Amino acid sequence: MPIYIPKHHQRIEGKPGIELLPLNVLLARFVDGDGRKGHILMTAFYEPDLSSFRITGPHASPKKLSLKYQSRQDPRYRLHISCESKGFYRCKKYRGSRWVGEAFGPRSNWRMFFVQMGLMGLDKGEKCQIERS
Numbered sequence: 001m002p003i004y005i006p007k008h009h010q011r012i013e014g015k016p017g018i019e020l021l022p023l024n025v026l027l028a029r030f031v032d033g034d035g036r037k038g039h040i041l042m043t044a045f046y047e048p049d050l051s052s053f054r055i056t057g058p059h060a061s062p063k064k065l066s067l068k069y070q071s072r073q074d075p076r077y078r079l080h081i082s083c084e085s086k087g088f089y090r091c092k093k094y095r096g097s098r099w100v101g102e103a104f105g106p107r108s109n110w111r112m113f114f115v116q117m118g119l120m121g122l123d124k125g126e127k128c129q130i131e132r133s
Helices: 110-120
Strands: 026-033 037-056 064-069 075-086 088-095 098-107 129-132
Touching: 026 110, 037 075, 088 110, 098 110
Parallel strands: none
Antiparallel strands: 026 037, 037 064, 037 129, 064 075, 075 088, 088 098
């Protein structure tokens, strides 16, 4: 089951349009334990690197806004999220320079974009926080 935090960034002076991008991202995987161990929730929290914010095209009508997010639990992993004027969001996930996965979603449906991102989930071997219930 994917988990996400569907919250927009607040406006930041000098970074027009950043409010169209997420404040942060939580990716998760929920698995059943073996009866005795209950359930296991694995999460990775990604925080924005504000210095990576980019605007492609003129500020008055940008073609693309993008921001990188670093995993708090495993710095080898990052997300590159963009909002494109063609009407969609895109998220690319990397481990170092290796591409791990990609998600798309309509700009008109913020929640659907995060559902698609959540489906990428955690990569095999990605360090994460583990909670047992």
